[in-house]
Amino acid sequence: MSLINATRPATKSRRLPPLLIFGLFGGILLIYFALPFAVFLSRTGSVSIVEALSQVASRTAIRNSLLTAPAATAIATVLGVPLAYVLARETFPGKRLIEALVVLPLVVPPVVGGAMLLSVVGRFTPIGAAAARLGIPLTDSLIGIVLAQTFVAAPFVVITARAGFGAVDERLEQASRSLGYGPIATFRRVSLPLTSRAIVAGVVLTFARAIGEFGATMMVAYNPRTIPTRIWVDFIAGGIDAIVPLALALLAVTFIVVATVQRFAGVPTAVEK
Structure with missing residues (x-):
């Protein structure tokens, strides 16, 4: 000793x-x-923060961001979590290609991603023209903002949820199946609860990316303004001081996001302790 x-x-x-x-x-x-x-x-x-944020343009940009970012996050979660589970549990031809497609929006510059979206949903494309005839414009609209935000932000929830599902012991799912639960019930009762913390972290990161998205949004839906596009307009017109109020509003949301990630993804559970 x-x-x-x-x-x-x-x-x-x-x-x-x-x-x-x-x-x-x-x-x-x-x-x-x-x-x-x-x-x-x-x-x-x-700068007079309260006065600047009370202006119609600022309030509209904040409202648009707080409407579209949750919508994009919800779409990414509903579609991305099942995809994450399949990628974590199954092996099939073309899996590497799908994995690459999931990561690709993170690698492609947002402006390029927006240009690619325009080539699919622009007003002169078959899809965009058909939607416009139905009175559902896919560009220069809140829907266009959601499309852009979903494209750039959805990979976060897929990648994070996949890592969470991969950490779950498959024997627990097998035990559930042996007790008579089907694949959907096993996913809902076993896999999803055990991965909930990783999924929440992915959802929060997706929301943070969506609400701060500028490049793809600028290409697909420069109007109506979101907080990032309004910040750009104010910066061109008045420099750094002009963007302080909206930047602070965006920072406030970001700090809340960071605190949420630390709460759900950074604090060890009793089992881990």
Whole structure:
């Protein structure tokens, strides 16, 4: 015992310098993250936040974002969670291609993604023209915003939920099946509850990506304005000070999102402890 105790301080002392070096590198990155926030927030004193956010254009942009981002998140969740389960549990020809398609919207620049969407749902395409004849415009509308947000944000819930399903022991699902529950009942009673925390994290990340989406939205539905597109218009007209109020509103939503992710995805459960 005394020999083990004698070696512990030496081991810790050998590990300390590398940890300090790692902390130094990490600290530089943290400063790089924090400095823009600090400098930007210091400009709030020169702008009337309440007055700016009470303007019709700002209120409309906030309303549009708070309408479309939840809708895009709901669509991504309803369609993405089943896809995530299939990818986690099944092996079939073409699976690698499907996995690539899921990741592709994350790799493609948003502006390019918006251009690709326009090639499918633009007003002069067969789908876009047919929808317009029915009185459902797919561009320059709230529907167009939802389409753009879903395209760029849905991969987050698919990837996160797939990782959650992959972490579930398949023997638990097999036990459920042996007790007479079918595939759907097993998914609902066993797989879904065990993966709920990962799914919630994916949903929150999807919402955060959707509400902050600019590039694809600008291409598909520059009007009506969302918070990001309104910020761009205000920046062109008045510079950084002009965008402070809406940027703060968007940051407030982002901070709520981060807190939610930490609550549902960062706190270990009793089993993990």
